[in-house]
Amino acid sequence: MEDLEQLQDRFHSMKPNEDYHDEAGARRACLLALQALREGSYGVGAVIVDADNTILAEGYNRVFSNGFHTARHAEMEALDELERNCPYISDRSSLKLLVTLEPCPMCFSRSLMSGIGEVRFLCADPDGGMANRCGHLPPTWRNLAQLQQQRVAHCSEPLKCLARDLAQANLPQLRQQLMLHIRG
Numbered sequence: 001m002e003d004l005e006q007l008q009d010r011f012h013s014m015k016p017n018e019d020y021h022d023e024a025g026a027r028r029a030c031l032l033a034l035q036a037l038r039e040g041s042y043g044v045g046a047v048i049v050d051a052d053n054t055i056l057a058e059g060y061n062r063v064f065s066n067g068f069h070t071a072r073h074a075e076m077e078a079l080d081e082l083e084r085n086c087p088y089i090s091d092r093s094s095l096k097l098l099v100t101l102e103p104c105p106m107c108f109s110r111s112l113m114s115g116i117g118e119v120r121f122l123c124a125d126p127d128g129g130m131a132n133r134c135g136h137l138p139p140t141w142r143n144l145a146q147l148q149q150q151r152v153a154h155c156s157e158p159l160k161c162l163a164r165d166l167a168q169a170n171l172p173q174l175r176q177q178l179m180l181h182i183r184g
């Protein structure tokens with residue numbers, strides 16, 4: 001596994017590919033994921049953009065930043081910021097949550113409650129992701145999920161690979177840290 005510096009170098013050596021609609025937001029999300037790793041948390045970053053791809057809110061995983069915070073996933077941080085800064089947006093169907101890793105059940109459920117129109121992820125998470133498992137939601141949630149689109153982000157392949165590697169970075173150490181916090 002590459003260390004943080006190598007992942008950082010990889011990011012900075014990539015040229016933005018403007019052929020892809022989500023490229024700019026995806027790059028920002030990867031940069032945020034790097035910051036999460038720098039702070040000793042999971043390498044996941046998220047942005048929320050409007051129909052013009054303007055970033056309205058952003059966040060990164062801060063579960064182990066200065067303590068232990070179970071809810072501070074990247075998507076939760078971005079949604080908190082959106083609700084704080086943009087309470088005036090009443091129609092959220094044109095908003096898009098762009099995240100480096102497929103959202104977990106907690107974050108995906110909140111994205112449904114928030115009314116965000118679309119969730120896009122750079123990298124699927126077969127072990128922990130919920131966006132690809134909409135069919136397993138309780139009926140009420142399944143109905144909500146029909147109001148939202150879920151798909152893989154429209155960005156360049158190297159960026160998707162980087163997002164996957166960011167999500168996998170330091171996993172054994174992070175698992176150890178989690179067990180220390182929940183089982184002592």
Ligand SMILES: [Zn+2]
Nearest residue numbers: 073104106107
């Ligand atoms: Zn989550």
